[in-house]
Amino acid sequence: VNKSPGRNVLFSGAGVGGHCITKDPWLLAHGAPGLEPKVIAAARARNDGMxxxxxxxxxxxxxxxxxxxxGAKLAVLGYAYLEESDDTRNSxxxxxxxxxxxxxxxxxxxxPWVHEYKGDLWKALEGADAAVLLVAHxxxxxLDLAALSKTLRTPVLVDARHMVSRGKAKAAGLVFRGLGRAAESK
Structure with a gap:
């Protein structure tokens, strides 16, 4: 586990997908009759809710x-369940x-990897009220954060894959949220 380049299964993200990891915990739990797989169920619930x-x-x-x-327009960045992949199963x-x-x-x-959603990134961002970074492609x-701030109708960036620093986002004039990061006090 955790040996694949670029992957850290212990790092928070927008959820898990693919064919295996979404079903294999349930197969393991089913294969242990008489045991209550509370940790497996809790882990799946957490991942499914992300x-x-x-x-x-x-x-x-x-x-x-x-x-x-x-009524907001959201620019969703990434559809595949895995970075640098076109696999959308259980995304x-x-x-x-x-x-x-x-x-x-x-x-x-x-x-950029999924045929149906290729195209010009900046055109997808144009006029959006938020950019939501879901896949770490x-x-x-x-991303040029200053240009992003000017391209969005409402300068909001939510980073669910730890790709952008809060300081750089704020310096570019973006309202920023990062998954797994403490919220700033107002």
């Missing part, structure tokens, strides 16, 4: 910027997008 937690961060950041989630981004739509937001998706690693 996309909705990210949406809470988006809602809070938008409110700080004077915008409601309802946490799909769960996030559905939850955002259920809350009355519009989502525009960009993913290298294409998003060196």
């Amino acid at each position: 996309p909705r937690h990210v949406l809470t961060l988006v809602r809070d950041a938008l409110e700080d910027a004077g915008k409601s989630l309802e 946490p981004s799909a769960t996030f997008i559905q939850a955002a739509k259920d809350a009355g937001a519009e989502c525009v998706v960009h993913d 290298s294409a998003y690693r060196d």
Whole structure:
């Protein structure tokens, strides 16, 4: 575990996806009759809830910027379940997008690896009320944050993959939230 380059399964993120990790814990639990797999169930519940937690961060950041989630346009950066991949099986981004739509937001998706969502990154960001970084694709690693702040209608960035420093985001004029990072006091 935790030996694959670029992966740290103990680092918080927007959730887990793919074919194996979403089902294998349940297979393990089912294979242990008579035992109550509380840790497995709790871990799956936590992972399954992460996309909705990210949406809470988006809602809070938008409110700080004077915008409601309802009616907001969100630029979702990344759709594959894994960085540098086109594999979308059980993608946490799909769960996030559905939850955002259920809350009355519009989502525009960009993913440099997924055919349906390729295209111009800056066009996807143009006029959005928030950029939501869900997948750690290298294409998003060196975003020009000053240009991002000017391109967004509402300068909000939510980083669910630890790719942007709070200090750099704030210096660029962005309202920032980062998953797994303490909230700033107001």
